[in-house]
Amino acid sequence: MASSKFEGMMDSFVVGIIGMGDMGKMYARRLSDAGWRVNACDREEKYQSLCEEFAERKRIKIFPNGHLVSRASDYIIYNVEAASIDKVASQYGPSTKQGAIVGGQTSCKAPEIAAFEIHLPGDVEIVSCHSLHGPNVDPRGQPLASHSFVLIQHRASQESFDKIEHVLSCLGSTHVYLSATKHDRITADTQAVTHAAFLSMGKAWHANAQFPWEIARYVGGIENVKINLTLRIYSQKWHVYAGLAILNPYAKEQIRQYAQSVTDLYKLMLGGHREELKTRIKKAGASVFGTQNGDQELLLQDEVLDRFSLGNKPSTPLPNNHLSLLAMVDCWSQLGIVPYDHMICSTPLFRLWLGVTEYLFRKPALLDDVIRIAIEDNTFRSDDLEFTFAARGWSDCVTFGDFEGYKDRFLSTQKFFEPRFPDATRVGNEMMKTILQNTKK
Numbered sequence: 001m002a003s004s005k006f007e008g009m010m011d012s013f014v015v016g017i018i019g020m021g022d023m024g025k026m027y028a029r030r031l032s033d034a035g036w037r038v039n040a041c042d043r044e045e046k047y048q049s050l051c052e053e054f055a056e057r058k059r060i061k062i063f064p065n066g067h068l069v070s071r072a073s074d075y076i077i078y079n080v081e082a083a084s085i086d087k088v089a090s091q092y093g094p095s096t097k098q099g100a101i102v103g104g105q106t107s108c109k110a111p112e113i114a115a116f117e118i119h120l121p122g123d124v125e126i127v128s129c130h131s132l133h134g135p136n137v138d139p140r141g142q143p144l145a146s147h148s149f150v151l152i153q154h155r156a157s158q159e160s161f162d163k164i165e166h167v168l169s170c171l172g173s174t175h176v177y178l179s180a181t182k183h184d185r186i187t188a189d190t191q192a193v194t195h196a197a198f199l200s201m202g203k204a205w206h207a208n209a210q211f212p213w214e215i216a217r218y219v220g221g222i223e224n225v226k227i228n229l230t231l232r233i234y235s236q237k238w239h240v241y242a243g244l245a246i247l248n249p250y251a252k253e254q255i256r257q258y259a260q261s262v263t264d265l266y267k268l269m270l271g272g273h274r275e276e277l278k279t280r281i282k283k284a285g286a287s288v289f290g291t292q293n294g295d296q297e298l299l300l301q302d303e304v305l306d307r308f309s310l311g312n313k314p315s316t317p318l319p320n321n322h323l324s325l326l327a328m329v330d331c332w333s334q335l336g337i338v339p340y341d342h343m344i345c346s347t348p349l350f351r352l353w354l355g356v357t358e359y360l361f362r363k364p365a366l367l368d369d370v371i372r373i374a375i376e377d378n379t380f381r382s383d384d385l386e387f388t389f390a391a392r393g394w395s396d397c398v399t400f401g402d403f404e405g406y407k408d409r410f411l412s413t414q415k416f417f418e419p420r421f422p423d424a425t426r427v428g429n430e431m432m433k434t435i436l437q438n439t440k441k
């Protein structure tokens with residue numbers, strides 16, 4: 001976009017941010033660093049503390065509430081919990097400045113767009129967005145795997161859309177243009193089901209009172225990725241994961257199929273049905289990875305995987321049947337999903353998750369060994385049983401739209417792992433950085 005078209009825009013255009021949590025603050029800082037003026041608010045009771053926190057930033061003006069932000073801003077971004085979007089838009093939407101543009105940052109677009117359509121005056125345009133990464137990453141820090149940023153031109157002229165794209169280009173991410181519906185379809189495949197897998201691992205370890213890095217089976221290679229990413233998710237806010245799974249109209253089916261794949265494969269393992277298990281897994285692998293020929297570079301390389309451990313690698317690691325990974329590929333295959341098609345709209349977590357599944361499925365000797373272990377080795381049947389229960393439990397929560405159940409399940413396991421978060425965050429950040437620098441987009 002030729003920037004001359006927008007010359008002088010900074011003098012008159014003001015961005016509004018409603019919801020100054022992690023994402024709202026990140027946006028406010030980045031926009032003001034780039035020279036934009038920002039009006040921002042959170043709940044009224046946080047007015048004073050926000051004024052103090054942002055006192056040094058002359059371009060950021062804190063207001064007591066969203067009415068005052070809405071009436072004085074040209075592009076207003078709602079950065080609130082996904083489950084609150086209807087309520088918050090109903091409060092402040094009618095106060096939107098005439099002719100302004102409104103967008104949201106929630107992780108699931110169906111409820112957000114519905115709320116805007118209901119509560120915004122007709123003269124207000126709608127351009128929504130979604131940064132496909134958490135608040136603590138620097139999108140410019142990882143050029144090879146730069147982060148995606150979805151822009152949705154829902155109800156806006158091309159001119160208005162171009163303006164918003166220009167303003168938000170200071171975030172430094174790769175722009176992806178989607179409709180709200182396409183966005184929700186893709187993020188159900190990439191984010192929601194990926195989180196379901198890691199949430200289930202955490203729940204199973206918790207149920208067995210295990211810190212997995214203290215157990216020989218769980219140290220080294222692929223296990224490091226599983227452990228670090230699981231702890232990363234549990235160290236974040238529950239509402240982010242609950243919102244994007246429960247409110248996304250497409251996520252239920254994906255998460256249900258993941259739980260079904262876990263259950264089916266576990267039963268085959270339990271019953272010792274070697275040939276059936278092998279056929280199912282190989283077929284799933286062919287449908288997901290079949291088009292990737294053997295010479296293509298793996299997303300993840302051996303030497304990187306072993307570097308990031310929370311524990312010491314034992315001299316003889318115990319084998320693992322990788323039920324969580326086998327089920328992921330089976331789930332993609334059952335739903336006809338080709339995960340590589342979604343790389344343009346992927347999160348760092350999804351890229352790593354795809355990386356470890358690919359690592360397993362594109363090493364035939366490793367996969368054969370995993371299938372053999374799945375049938376012959378009974379040592380970890382109870383772990384796998386807990387994992388199966390966990391996957392089913394998350395799926396039920398999402399299917400029933402049970403926010404309270406989700407919250408309880410999440411917080412109890414968060415509490416279990418909490419003492420280890422500082423270490424996990426340190427090691428996990430290093431791992432993400434190194435691995436993502438070594439992955440192709």
Ligand SMILES: NC(=O)C1=CN([C@@H]2O[C@H](COP(=O)(O)OP(=O)(O)OC[C@H]3O[C@@H](n4cnc5c(N)ncnc54)[C@H](OP(=O)(O)O)[C@@H]3O)[C@@H](O)[C@H]2O)C=CC1
Nearest residue numbers: 019021022023042043079080081082105106107133134135
């Ligand atoms: N965290 C992440 O990794 C990402 C999150 N997102 C999405 O972005 C949105 C924000 O997430 P995040 O910043 O992490 O969440 P936070 O919980 O940190 O921030 C949301 C903020 O909105 C505030 N809020 C709620 N109601 C109002 C209101 N009526 N007026 C003003 N402020 C209000 C909340 O206050 P209170 O806490 O008191 O309710 C909170 O401070 C979510 O929809 C999330 O799904 C998108 C990409 C990444």
Ligand SMILES: O=C(O)C(=O)Cc1ccc(O)cc1
Nearest residue numbers: 107132133134191347348349
């Ligand atoms: O990478 C992930 O999936 C994360 O967990 C971070 C995240 C959470 C919510 C979003 O809407 C976008 C990114």
